[in-house]
Amino acid sequence: MDFTIITPNLNYGRFLADCLGSVSEQEGVELEHLVMDGGSSDESEEVAGGFAGVQWLQAADKGMSDAINKGFARAKGDWVMWLNADDRLKPGALAAMLGMLNKSAADVVYGDWNFVNEAGEFQRRVKAPRWSAFVNLYHHCYVGSTAAFYRRTTVIDQGYRLREDFRYVMDGEFYARLAAAGKVFQHVPVVVADFRLHAANTSQRYLVKTREMETILAAERQHVESRAMRRAYGFRGFRDPYLTGLVDGVLWIVAKGWKGVLRCAAARRSVSVFR
Numbered sequence: 001m002d003f004t005i006i007t008p009n010l011n012y013g014r015f016l017a018d019c020l021g022s023v024s025e026q027e028g029v030e031l032e033h034l035v036m037d038g039g040s041s042d043e044s045e046e047v048a049g050g051f052a053g054v055q056w057l058q059a060a061d062k063g064m065s066d067a068i069n070k071g072f073a074r075a076k077g078d079w080v081m082w083l084n085a086d087d088r089l090k091p092g093a094l095a096a097m098l099g100m101l102n103k104s105a106a107d108v109v110y111g112d113w114n115f116v117n118e119a120g121e122f123q124r125r126v127k128a129p130r131w132s133a134f135v136n137l138y139h140h141c142y143v144g145s146t147a148a149f150y151r152r153t154t155v156i157d158q159g160y161r162l163r164e165d166f167r168y169v170m171d172g173e174f175y176a177r178l179a180a181a182g183k184v185f186q187h188v189p190v191v192v193a194d195f196r197l198h199a200a201n202t203s204q205r206y207l208v209k210t211r212e213m214e215t216i217l218a219a220e221r222q223h224v225e226s227r228a229m230r231r232a233y234g235f236r237g238f239r240d241p242y243l244t245g246l247v248d249g250v251l252w253i254v255a256k257g258w259k260g261v262l263r264c265a266a267a268r269r270s271v272s273v274f275r
Helices: 011-026 044-048 064-074 093-101 135-139 152-154 170-180 213-233 241-269
Strands: 003-009 030-036 054-058 079-082 110-117 120-126 148-151 184-197
Touching: 003 011, 003 064, 011 030, 011 044, 030 044, 030 064, 044 054, 054 064, 064 079, 079 093, 079 152, 093 110, 093 184, 120 184, 135 170, 135 213, 135 241, 148 152, 170 184, 170 213
Parallel strands: 003 030, 003 079, 030 054, 110 184
Antiparallel strands: 079 148, 110 120, 110 148
16 A cells, blocks of 8 residues: 555534545545544534545544554555645645655655635645755744655654644654654655645734734743754753853844745755646
């Protein structure tokens, strides 16, 4: 089997048909599609029932990372990815990726993606640069989880899983840990998926200025995960956390600049498979 697609879901029935349909319409590949539902009370199960190839697996979980990890444990495909319930694959994406994957010796292979709005309308295309553990750690996670594929034998079967205590940057921490273990990353110029932006996105929810304490605390928890990554896989810091924060700020600026260099290089060599 070529692919295992894992879709974590909790009450995202309004988007689920788009997601499941985009997978069921893929041609030229063998795949399994596992929907790990955390106990939805909306129309999700009914929607999933309309797609013959979907494996609907409903059970209480401890959050998105736990749901994805349960899917990892069941995966049988040579390459494993997770596709969020509000995202969707591009037509022909898996066949295009398979051609690249069959030539790759990497452990993690990732492509490009589109941002779409809540209605599914195109916003902009993201062409990811080549892998940099430094940028992932000190600027931000720029490998779209919805466009990334993990080799089962060298990643999933070796026991690598998302940290269940991470709720915001679990993908960035996962990539940092894989890089620290010597896993090889490769970018390929294939537009894999549409990433849907809407108010309920975990990664977008706190990107606003506010004086509301609940929102501020939630945003700080998101930043704490990024700081924990840097301490675990990068600069360990000083005894004074404010001095450590100053160094982090300088490295953030350097990493942002280096990402810009990588983007310029990618723009010159990348030709999208999809127009």
